[in-house]
Amino acid sequence: MKPPVFDYHAPATVDEAIALLTRYGGEAKLLAGGQSLMPLLNFRLSRPAALVDLNPIASLAYIREDQGEIRFGAMTRQRTIEFSDVVRQRLPLLTEATALVAHLPIRTRGTIGGSLAHADPSAEYPAVLTALEGSVVVRGPRGERRLGSADLFQSYLTTNLQPDEVIVEVRLPAMAAGAGFAFEEFSRRHGDFALVGIAAMLVGDGERCRTARLATAGAGPVPVRLRSAEEILERDGLSEAALDAAARRAAELVEPDSDIHASAAYRKNLTRVLTGRALRRAMAIMRSR
Numbered sequence: 001m002k003p004p005v006f007d008y009h010a011p012a013t014v015d016e017a018i019a020l021l022t023r024y025g026g027e028a029k030l031l032a033g034g035q036s037l038m039p040l041l042n043f044r045l046s047r048p049a050a051l052v053d054l055n056p057i058a059s060l061a062y063i064r065e066d067q068g069e070i071r072f073g074a075m076t077r078q079r080t081i082e083f084s085d086v087v088r089q090r091l092p093l094l095t096e097a098t099a100l101v102a103h104l105p106i107r108t109r110g111t112i113g114g115s116l117a118h119a120d121p122s123a124e125y126p127a128v129l130t131a132l133e134g135s136v137v138v139r140g141p142r143g144e145r146r147l148g149s150a151d152l153f154q155s156y157l158t159t160n161l162q163p164d165e166v167i168v169e170v171r172l173p174a175m176a177a178g179a180g181f182a183f184e185e186f187s188r189r190h191g192d193f194a195l196v197g198i199a200a201m202l203v204g205d206g207e208r209c210r211t212a213r214l215a216t217a218g219a220g221p222v223p224v225r226l227r228s229a230e231e232i233l234e235r236d237g238l239s240e241a242a243l244d245a246a247a248r249r250a251a252e253l254v255e256p257d258s259d260i261h262a263s264a265a266y267r268k269n270l271t272r273v274l275t276g277r278a279l280r281r282a283m284a285i286m287r288s289r
């Protein structure tokens with residue numbers, strides 16, 4: 001199918017893009033990589049009056065390290081992130097997660113801002129944003145605001161962004177040197193959206209676990225931060241018993257829905273199994289670094 005008719009605008013600046021969004025009063029859509037939006041248009045599931053193309057705004061694509069954070073312009077392509085040395089050194093969890101996003105041609109167009117704005121609960125980037133306590137910088141006619149995961153994601157494919165707001169930057173705190181990490185997911189075919197995915201990060205302190213971070217993809221309408229599973233590890237360390245207890249706790253914390261791809265019970269079980277796998281691999285990486 002072909003998309004319905006729409007106006008097309010190619011603003012040169014973010015301010016111009018915001019002015020266009022404002023002018024269309026909620027009837028315009030931003031176009032980033034188009035990898036989620038174009039299928040929605042082609043299937044006529046979305047019928048915007050206008051597309052406001054962010055691709056001409058070159059200043060929205062960058063990766064910078066600043067005061068302990070890695071900052072990504074919203075239009076930074078997933079493929080640029082996948083092959084970035086700074087990201088590999090400072091955010092290896094993101095490098096690993098990026099390789100699991102779809103297929104290479106899709107990553108060549110898809111952007112970090114588009115992925116977070118699209119808010120697919122099965123996507124990898126929302127889980128990483130949640131686990132690492134990152135945030136997005138959003139600009140609109142009323143100025144800028146910064147949203148963490150809990151404020152950004154509302155439900156399936158739904159965020160708290162206003163129709164006249166643009167994500168301009170994504171910020172992730174650099175991971176501690178020597179941190180362990182793993183993104184484990186289960187999907188039917190390589191490159192498919194995950195049935196469930198788990199983002200994990202561990203920072204050790206001798207035999208103890210100073211910091212544990214766990215977040216889900218695909219286990220509910222929004223990514224879930226598995227805080228009380230993390231607390232088990234921070235309290236009891238990284239023994240086999242503690243890892244198993246944290247994995248069991250993770251499954252208790254999620255409330256997935258059933259759909260044509262998997263039942264809620266299966267997703268809960270996947271949450272337990274993948275949390276255990278992610279923690280064991282993160283621990284092995286931590287001990288080898």
Ligand SMILES: Cc1cc2nc3c(=O)[nH]c(=O)nc-3n(C[C@H](O)[C@H](O)[C@H](O)COP(=O)(O)OP(=O)(O)OC[C@H]3O[C@@H](n4cnc5c(N)ncnc54)[C@H](O)[C@@H]3O)c2cc1C
Nearest residue numbers: 030032033034035036037102110111113114115117123167
């Ligand atoms: C076959 C296939 C498989 C895929 N598999 C995966 C997968 O396994 N994991 C995964 O994470 N993704 C997957 N994707 C989605 C892919 O990662 C998309 O690139 C991503 O979800 C959207 O990014 P985009 O830049 O293409 O955004 P677009 O498609 O251009 O936009 C998506 C939505 O976000 C809005 N938007 C875009 N940029 C901004 C911004 N800066 N501020 C505010 N709103 C904005 C748009 O208006 C639109 O509503 C897959 C896609 C396809 C086609």
